[in-house]
Amino acid sequence: xxxxxxxxxxxxxxxxxxxxxxxxxxxxxxxxxxxxxxxxxxxxxxxxxxxxxxxxxxxxxxxxxxxxxxxxxxxxxxxxxxxxxxxxxxxxxxxxxxxxxxxxxxxxxxxxxxxxxxxxxxxxxxxxxxxxxxxxxxxxxxxxxxxxxxxxxxxxxxxxxxxxxxxxxxxxxxxxxxxxxxxxxxxxxxxxxxxxxxxxxxxxxxxxxxxxxxxxxxxxxxxxxxxxxxxxxxxxxxxxxxxxxxxxxxxxxxxxxxxxx
Amino acid sequence: xxxxxxxxxxxxxxxxxxxxxxxxxxxxxxxxxxxxxxxxxxxxxxxxxxxxxxxxxxxxxxxxxxxxxxxxxxxxxxxxxxxxxxxxxxxxxxxxxxxxxxxxxxxxxxxxxxxxxxxxxxxxxxxxxxxxxxxxxxxxxxxxxxxxxxxxxxxxxxxxxxxxxxxxxxxxxxxxxxxxxxxxxxxxxxxxxxxxxxxxxxxxxxxxxxxxxxxxxxxxxxxxxxxxxxxxxxxxxxxxxxxxxxxxxxxxxxxxxxxxxxxxxxxxxxxxxxxxxxxxxxxxxxxxxxxxxxxxxxxxxxxxxxxxxxxxxxxxxxxxxxxxxxxxxxxxxxxxxxxxxxxxxxxxxxxxxxxxxxxxxxxxxxxxxxxxxxxxxxxxxxxxxxxxxxxxxxxxxxxxxxxxxxxxxxxxxxxxxxxxxxxxxxxxxxxxxxxxxxxxxxxxxxxxxxxxxxxxxxxxxxxxxxxxxxxxxxxxxxxxxxxxxxxxxxxxxxxxxxxxxxxxxxxxxxxxxxxxxxxxxxxxxxxxxxxxxxxxxxxxxxxxxxxxxx
Numbered sequence: 001x002x003x004x005x006x007x008x009x010x011x012x013x014x015x016x017x018x019x020x021x022x023x024x025x026x027x028x029x030x031x032x033x034x035x036x037x038x039x040x041x042x043x044x045x046x047x048x049x050x051x052x053x054x055x056x057x058x059x060x061x062x063x064x065x066x067x068x069x070x071x072x073x074x075x076x077x078x079x080x081x082x083x084x085x086x087x088x089x090x091x092x093x094x095x096x097x098x099x100x101x102x103x104x105x106x107x108x109x110x111x112x113x114x115x116x117x118x119x120x121x122x123x124x125x126x127x128x129x130x131x132x133x134x135x136x137x138x139x140x141x142x143x144x145x146x147x148x149x150x151x152x153x154x155x156x157x158x159x160x161x162x163x164x165x166x167x168x169x170x171x172x173x174x175x176x177x178x179x180x181x182x183x184x185x186x187x188x189x190x191x192x193x194x195x196x197x198x199x200x201x202x203x204x205x206x207x208x209x210x211x212x213x214x215x216x217x218x219x220x221x222x223x224x225x226x227x228x229x230x231x232x233x234x235x236x237x238x239x240x241x242x243x244x245x246x247x248x249x250x251x252x253x254x255x256x257x258x259x260x261x
Numbered sequence: 262x263x264x265x266x267x268x269x270x271x272x273x274x275x276x277x278x279x280x281x282x283x284x285x286x287x288x289x290x291x292x293x294x295x296x297x298x299x300x301x302x303x304x305x306x307x308x309x310x311x312x313x314x315x316x317x318x319x320x321x322x323x324x325x326x327x328x329x330x331x332x333x334x335x336x337x338x339x340x341x342x343x344x345x346x347x348x349x350x351x352x353x354x355x356x357x358x359x360x361x362x363x364x365x366x367x368x369x370x371x372x373x374x375x376x377x378x379x380x381x382x383x384x385x386x387x388x389x390x391x392x393x394x395x396x397x398x399x400x401x402x403x404x405x406x407x408x409x410x411x412x413x414x415x416x417x418x419x420x421x422x423x424x425x426x427x428x429x430x431x432x433x434x435x436x437x438x439x440x441x442x443x444x445x446x447x448x449x450x451x452x453x454x455x456x457x458x459x460x461x462x463x464x465x466x467x468x469x470x471x472x473x474x475x476x477x478x479x480x481x482x483x484x485x486x487x488x489x490x491x492x493x494x495x496x497x498x499x500x501x502x503x504x505x506x507x508x509x510x511x512x513x514x515x516x517x518x519x520x521x522x523x524x525x526x527x528x529x530x531x532x533x534x535x536x537x538x539x540x541x542x543x544x545x546x547x548x549x550x551x552x553x554x555x556x557x558x559x560x561x562x563x564x565x566x567x568x569x570x571x572x573x574x575x576x577x578x579x580x581x582x583x584x585x586x587x588x589x590x591x592x593x594x595x596x597x598x599x600x601x602x603x604x605x606x607x608x609x610x611x612x613x614x615x616x617x618x619x620x621x622x623x624x625x626x627x628x629x630x631x632x633x634x635x636x637x638x639x640x641x642x643x644x645x646x647x648x649x650x651x652x653x654x655x656x657x658x659x660x661x662x663x664x665x666x667x668x669x670x671x672x673x674x675x676x677x678x679x680x681x682x683x684x685x686x687x688x689x690x691x692x693x694x695x696x697x698x699x700x701x702x703x704x705x706x707x708x709x710x711x712x713x714x715x716x717x718x719x720x721x722x723x724x725x726x727x728x729x730x731x732x733x734x735x736x737x738x739x740x741x742x743x744x745x746x747x748x749x750x751x752x753x754x755x756x757x758x759x760x761x762x763x764x765x766x767x768x769x770x771x772x773x774x775x776x777x778x779x780x781x782x783x784x785x786x787x788x789x790x791x792x793x794x795x796x797x798x799x800x801x802x803x804x805x806x807x808x809x810x811x
Contacts, residue, residue, distance in 0.1 A: 053655060054654050077656060088649060090577060091648070101576070105569075105658050106657060107569060108569075
């Protein structure tokens, strides 16, 4: 029996008449690098917000590391790390102050917090900007700091909403290395990204959401098996995604914009 | 290749920009809160109309009287008043009113001359400029009645003076925009502004004491104003009243030189903007920094009995307070106003009354006033969290700890400010009798703790985002303000009744006893409310996140 890190059962979220997430059943095993995909407005961020306690579900259940979220919110939060949409930074602190704040909020003692904070700032190449206020950081630097804050307490599950957006190629490479090593050590990573190449390279398992409903879930091979193949080459995640979600603007619509070309 | 349409004409561009501003205003009114702002706008518009109309009469009467009574050499002072108004008022308003990103028009295919003219049109459409134009028309009308022959010179002087003012105003505006683009300089600007506002409070007492001497000083400096453009405008009219036409023409020429000079300067400034000068909110490019050393004093050992989560939020709140220049400088206000009130109304030689208010009344009054203004931010406790509010909800910390930490910072601030003010009031007006002193202190504990409980509830239910270093739109939500007023009236009324009960019953210690009981009850209520508010925060988290992360 595999060890399940994240499980949802008929997880639903409604905003008035709009059902943003419609009864999804997710199963993510411990140690998996899990990619969660979908077009704009499909319900990715709403799902991740529910899984991290930022949004209450309208109905359904979710359990993380075997604990029911609604029953044990504090115990669950202690074991997860989050880079939320918008990053959730206190922008009028500097990086060491922010990391110290987060470390202490997760119950780390002062010495451990400072040691880890120093190491993380060095790794994220932020150590030489430690006096600068977060508000004055570039978007990429803020992203790196948010990631540092998400891992400072050594979480068992890491939720990342578009973690590589705005991060330069050098830092992105180092981050991918870090995340890969974390999964080797048994950490579960739940990631959303619009960059399908990144998801394909990093993630062992993928789920695709469309209009609030899960339309595909499984390993890359399982997903390939579920869609028509293209002769002469292996299906990429982009092929699978387009096949499952459907094409965007069709050619006839493009032809209407002929004055642009 | 796509076709490129011929560019619109200058008038069409101005029309388009006017339409854009109108649409922005109209769309912003779709929000309910903005509609309330419109009501506020209508009320302030009414007061502004009365103000402008009043001064129109004053400018008319002043000009007429100066010309008819042969004091036309003082006409320059009226122009000086116009100059000061036209230049200072828009700068003071810059921090409070939404600024239209005039520079953003540059991404469209505008010529420099069109950009310049649109800029000037903006300057003339400014409320300060419109008021000044009305006052100048009043001056012209007065000249027409008092000395019709001088009216053409007055007309030319007004036109040149208006051109000069709108040019200088746009020039200053462009510099102020550059200044306010940087967070730090914006905060320094507002700090200076706050200090200036505080200083204004002391004008009346200073004038009462040194007023006569000040008139002499002003008279000494008055001749040096002759080089000001306002003096040239005034003198031109004065000379025309005296039928010295050549001298009048010379003065108008000098005024025209001023206009030309500032036109060149403004055109140079606009050329810089036009060529793509970068005004950025962010700091300068990266420079190597020494790593921040964390000193042993950061250990907060004194507060070691608190939970780490409470300490973390407590420390963060203090850092935020230190970095919020506007709030930080706002802390100077209460002691300064207490000093001001004590000079005016209490002590041996009050400036407002012959006999000062007794310490038994003045001391509780001042303490109530301090609580009133210092506790106000607690009613919107999460105002400055921004996106950081998400961290509170994703971390394994209950809102009990977060609220306690925030309230501790408020209590600490209140303690420091009140302690300082007690010394201040003691020095200026004397301390009250012992029973009143104890009653006031116990009453303050009751009021502060009681209000903090309600303020926590209000903060969770009616949050409003505020931004560092900004003054425009930085106020609590309407409901939160209503709650605060209601609670403060209630607490103030109850406290006053209890305080006076000592006099009515003839037992001076009764108020202290009643307040002590109430303070204990308030403390019990406060601690028992924390768990309820933790649950409430969970229920309200979507509103909080949505409002504060917007």
